[in-house]
Amino acid sequence: MKAHFELKLLLSSGLLLLCGLASTLAWYASPFAWLRLAILLSAGVVIGLLLRWQWRYVRQHLRRFGWQLDAIAEADFTQQLAPQFGAGEAAQLERQLQTVVQQLRAQKGRYSSQMFVIYELIDKLNSPVMIFDAQARLSYGNPAFFNLFARPWQSCKGMHASTLGLDCDKQGWRWQNPQQASQWQLRYSHFLQEGESFTLLMVLDISQALRQKELAAWQQLIRVISHEIRNTLTPISSLASSLQSKVNVARDQQALAVIAERCEHLQTFMARYADASKTLKLQCQTFDCRAMLGRVIGLLQLQAEVEMTVKTPLLYGDAALLEQVLINLLDNARFANHEVGRRGISLVVTRDANRNCIEINDSGDGFANLDNALTPFYTTRPLGQGIGLTWSRHVIEQHGGELRLRNGEQGACVSIWLPSSEEPAAAGSVVND
Structure with missing residues (x-):
């Protein structure tokens, strides 16, 4: 009792x-x-x-x-x-x-479950998210942290915000580097967890939003231009073909043939660019990276010029489209080498965090203008159309990846970042380093 x-x-x-x-x-x-x-x-x-x-x-x-x-x-x-x-x-x-x-x-059980779900959602975001404690020291970061600092957040845990290039005071959070501020926008909020104060900081790639607006503007422009050019070239091409059968002078026939050919070429060119910005139907699967690279190098006959290092043998994506992207990039690298009379292309496949990277380095003089390198129709090649890099970027973004361009110590460096699994990812972005 x-x-x-x-x-x-x-x-x-x-x-x-x-x-x-x-x-x-x-x-x-x-x-x-x-x-x-x-x-x-x-x-x-x-x-x-x-x-x-x-x-x-x-x-x-x-x-x-x-x-x-x-x-x-x-x-x-x-x-x-x-x-x-x-x-x-x-x-x-x-x-x-x-x-x-x-x-x-x-x-507390419900709160812990909610916090678990929140952290799981944060881990799935493609935007970098960081959590700082009351002393502005890094407490947590999601996998996208790697996209911003090129290293996993665990290696930076406990670092002060200033070490990561961030300033925080009563006026808020901001970047120390104006260049980062022009590309990455900060959004933050404060919260309490188990009686301690924390700051959740989300980093948004505003260049991606600008890119989407730019792409939409280009698509609208191409639709208008394509319509006008097609309405103009169709009667010209038809008239040239008709006149070609009526004239007897060989020189005139040749001139009319050239007119008809160039009309067809221009129509094809506009159609190709219009297709380059459309949403692709990807057929993604895991495939052998070495086999694909071997086919591309053999097709371009670059066996003696490419030094290949593959540290992750399997990639995930649409093998056919990625193969065409690598054909474009390796062909550009070969042209850059031959233009200056050099040889040597480095092709390295690695994996960092949750992404795979394919990096191509040539021995040329590098990009003459990084700002315009991905502008549609812009090219420095005599017979180039300025579509290859734009289309390649579009394919990589459709995979949820990134296409990065920079000038190395010698030559240009193009790197492709792709998700390493079939987890869904939002459209990526382009970074000119």
């Missing part, structure tokens, strides 16, 4: 009262002084023991309740008081504490 806190205190208090009354009566009834003294001492000992027991009994249970309250204050709901009272106010207090602990435990 469980104890009754108030009943025990009541009984002990009754004993104290009886002891006091008995000692008082005995005091007055005793005729001898020594007997009175003995009665007084005995009563004092009994009363002292009873008071000591009461004090220890009350303190013991107050400590139990205090321990439970401390655990609640520390958000530790794994510990819970074992009920010791069956009735009374103390028993009711025990039940109330148990109810509070159970409710708080359930709330």
